Amino acid sequence: MLALLKRIAKTGIVSEPTPEVGDMRREIDRLQDEVLRILGRALTIREVDAGSCNACELEIHALNNPYYNLEGRGIKFVASPRHADMLLVTGPVTKNMENALKIAYECTPDPKLVVAVGDCGCGCGEIGRLFGPNYATVGPVEAVIPVDVKVPGCPPTPIDLMRGILAAVAKNRR
Amino acid sequence: MRFHAEPIEFERQPGSGAPVWRGRAADAEDWLRFAISVHRHEGRLCALWGSDERAHGAGFRVHAVFALAEGWQYLTLDLPADNPVYPDLSGIFAAANRMQRATFDLVGIRHDGEDQRPWLRHGGWPADWFPLRHDAGDPPPWENQPTDYDFVRVGGEGAHEIPVGPIHAGIIEPGHFRFTVVGERVLRLEQRLGYQHKGIECRLAGADFAVGAKLVGRVSGDSTCAFAWAYADAIEAACAVTPPPRALAIRALLLERERIANHLGDLGALGNDAALAFGLSQFFRLKEDWVRLNAEVFGHRFLMDTIVPGGVAVDVDAAKIAALVAQCDEIGRAVKELQRIYDAHSGLQDRFLTTGPIDTALAQELSLSGMAARATGMLLDARCHRHGYEPPPPWNKLAVRPATAETGDVAARAAVRFAEIYESLRLIRLLGADLPDGETRCTVSPVPGAAGVGIVEGWRGEVIVGVQLGPDGRIARCHPHDPSWQAWPALEHAVLRDIVPDFPLINKSFNLSYSGQDI
Numbered sequence: 279m280l281a282l283l284k285r286i287a288k289t290g291i292v293s294e295p296t297p298e299v300g301d302m303r304r305e306i307d308r309l310q311d312e313v314l315r316i317l318g319r320a321l322t323i324r325e326v327d328a329g330s331c332n333a334c335e336l337e338i339h340a341l342n343n344p345y346y347n348l349e350g351r352g353i354k355f356v357a358s359p360r361h362a363d364m365l366l367v368t369g370p371v372t373k374n375m376e377n378a379l380k381i382a383y384e385c386t387p388d389p390k391l392v393v394a395v396g397d398c399g400c401g402c403g404e405i406g407r408l409f410g411p412n413y414a415t416v417g418p419v420e421a422v423i424p425v426d427v428k429v430p431g432c433p434p435t436p437i438d439l440m441r442g443i444l445a446a447v448a449k450n451r452r
Numbered sequence: 453m454r455f456h457a458e459p460i461e462f463e464r465q466p467g468s469g470a471p472v473w474r475g476r477a478a479d480a481e482d483w484l485r486f487a488i489s490v491h492r493h494e495g496r497l498c499a500l501w502g503s504d505e506r507a508h509g510a511g512f513r514v515h516a517v518f519a520l521a522e523g524w525q526y527l528t529l530d531l532p533a534d535n536p537v538y539p540d541l542s543g544i545f546a547a548a549n550r551m552q553r554a555t556f557d558l559v560g561i562r563h564d565g566e567d568q569r570p571w572l573r574h575g576g577w578p579a580d581w582f583p584l585r586h587d588a589g590d591p592p593p594w595e596n597q598p599t600d601y602d603f604v605r606v607g608g609e610g611a612h613e614i615p616v617g618p619i620h621a622g623i624i625e626p627g628h629f630r631f632t633v634v635g636e637r638v639l640r641l642e643q644r645l646g647y648q649h650k651g652i653e654c655r656l657a658g659a660d661f662a663v664g665a666k667l668v669g670r671v672s673g674d675s676t677c678a679f680a681w682a683y684a685d686a687i688e689a690a691c692a693v694t695p696p697p698r699a700l701a702i703r704a705l706l707l708e709r710e711r712i713a714n715h716l717g718d719l720g721a722l723g724n725d726a727a728l729a730f731g732l733s734q735f736f737r738l739k740e741d742w743v744r745l746n747a748e749v750f751g752h753r754f755l756m757d758t759i760v761p762g763g764v765a766v767d768v769d770a771a772k773i774a775a776l777v778a779q780c781d782e783i784g785r786a787v788k789e790l791q792r793i794y795d796a797h798s799g800l801q802d803r804f805l806t807t808g809p810i811d812t813a814l815a816q817e818l819s820l821s822g823m824a825a826r827a828t829g830m831l832l833d834a835r836c837h838r839h840g841y842e843p844p845p846p847w848n849k850l851a852v853r854p855a856t857a858e859t860g861d862v863a864a865r866a867a868v869r870f871a872e873i874y875e876s877l878r879l880i881r882l883l884g885a886d887l888p889d890g891e892t893r894c895t896v897s898p899v900p901g902a903a904g905v906g907i908v909e910g911w912r913g914e915v916i917v918g919v920q921l922g923p924d925g926r927i928a929r930c931h932p933h934d935p936s937w938q939a940w941p942a943l944e945h946a947v948l949r950d951i952v953p954d955f956p957l958i959n960k961s962f963n964l965s966y967s968g969q970d971i
């Protein structure tokens with residue numbers, strides 16, 4: 279126990295405004311206020327992997343590491359689409375997941391936001407092209423459900439993901 | 453060369469990769485006999501796939517990769533065009549079951565066994581249309597209707613089923629688990645996978661080497677280096693090319709960095725699943741530091757597109773090597789400290805010990821490889837010397853020490869992961885201290901019609917890629933094989949008699965790839 283406490287003390291608080299993101303921290307704080315104003319509470323996200331290679335998920339996981347600390351900023355991943363304000367969807371959407379994705383979308387209460395993640399999910403760039411529709415995939419997320427914001431990248435970095443999530447909330451407000 | 457007096461004549465393939473011998477079975481009986489002989493000599497079935505050869509006036513072909521003590525055997529069997537049926541191997545190697553079913557879904561060649569349920573086809577395309585046939589053409593118009601799946605029913609008083617998925621509660625890939633439980637004890641788990649199937653093998657048909665590298669590097673994103681390296685090995689074997697020593701050393705650096713990144717993430721998640729959130733934040737912080745240096749030195753947080761046929765697409769200078777080595781010292785110290793905390797934490801150990809066990813006999817029976825197999829005491833690691841086995845360069849000069857444990861439970865898989873982090877840190881230091889000079893890449897000229905197999909010890913286990921080139925020198929058929937194929941059935945066994953709430957922890961201790969097996 280003592281070792282554990284020592285380690286915590288030694289680590290300190292590492293959540294950061296990273297140098298490369300400049301005033302990201304302030305941007306996040308501001309948008310977090312907006313999230314609260316618009317939704318009246320924290321933002322909840324249901325992540326749906328509809329066919330990714332799993333690297334997009336690695337970056338979504340990273341959002342909860344102490345550097346990005348998304349949960350600490352009032353943005354939470356939830357287990358059920360019924361508890362979610364937003365779907366964060368990776369693709370390419372496979373035929374075998376098309377139905378489940380539609381159901382998840384229908385179960386998400388209105389007003390709902392959808393953020394498509396990754397070149398596969400957005401259908402952009404060389405990777406989006408390589409993973410375009412074929413016998414096994416339907417194509418990008420927007421081929422199956424309406425999409426509010428796209429976050430390209432293979433995979434997009436956690437900073438890109440944060441910006442995309444916040445952009446969806448801000449866009450919805452207008 | 454012949455193995456164990458079997459009639460099939462094998463020939464060692466060229467290239468710089470792991471030792472692979474290729475041979476052809478003359479008929480179905482040869483095929484079966486060889487499989488039985490491999491099983492008798494404690495070998496494993498590593499991969500199985502099919503191909504359509506009718507475009508070159510032949511029939512169909514079934515391909516298998518077996519492993520014996522001295523290395524791997526790549527065996528093919530030609531099948532007639534009009535009745536492509538081959539002997540079922542699942543009675544000899546349980547691992548054959550799902551691979552054979554997937555082979556039918558994609559190529560339409562059938563094994564003669566009982567279990568003919570589809571595996572990858574869930575109703576997204578017609579049952580009599582096969583995407584990997586050369587004359588398949590565009591998929592016919594078809595309404596995508598999820599089909600029912602014939603789960604094995606378990607009867608008995610008080611037994612009931614819990615269906616889970618395909619969308620799981622966490623941030624995780626999709627798959628379906630059907631638990632049969634009595635009270636909270638698991639009587640049976642049956643998986644239904646294939647939800648991530650995106651037709652990668654179909655996309656690979658006709659691709660050039662560079663596009664192939666991008667696709668195979670995205671079969672399972674957490675193992676991109678292992679897949680890209682196995683793919684490069686397969687192409688280089690087919691084209692009889694050996695990449696420069698500097699390229700091989702840098703590939704090893706990349707592969708070991710990938711291993712450490714995944715072990716860091718999973719050790720954190722294992723702590724979290726046993727209610728020690730401290731572990732998650734600590735390990736995830738280390739992992740973030742680790743992948744940030746990946747981005748700085750190699751241009752990508754998960755090292756995608758760094759390994760290519762002929763060598764590597766990245767290089768390191770003295771300053772970068774110094775940064776990599778300095779980070780090894782720092783991460784090594786932090787992980788040691790965290791391991792002491794994990795080892796001393798009674799709540800955590802209580803959850804880890806005796807949970808989700810598999811023993812050596814089962815691991816052998818299921819042809820398991822990699823970290824999970826080593827956690828049962830099996831001394832299997834493509835990077836390590838064994839009696840009668842010589843690892844390929846650059847491992848042959850590094851004297852890699854395999855990490856093993858005995859109990860095969862969550863605790864053992866965690867212990868192996870800790871040990872592998874230290875060993876990989878040592879390897880990175882060694883590689884950095886003595887990086888060969890010279891080129892990082894050589895030209896690979898396609899050899900039309902040639903074939904090759906690449907095998908790399910990824911962080912989960914053996915990653916295998918088989919490649920066949922067409923008459924135009926482009927990829928005619930490429931099969932990437934993730935070790936999760938063999939490990940998913942092991943997970944079905946590991947949860948038996950444990951309680952349902954332990955499932956997430958057991959699952960995480962393996963952390964298998966859905967995308968890798970669904971391809």
Ligand code: SF4
Binds near residue numbers: 332395396434670
């Ligand atoms: S965008 Fe890239 S990282 Fe994301 S699922 Fe597609 S291939 Fe994988």
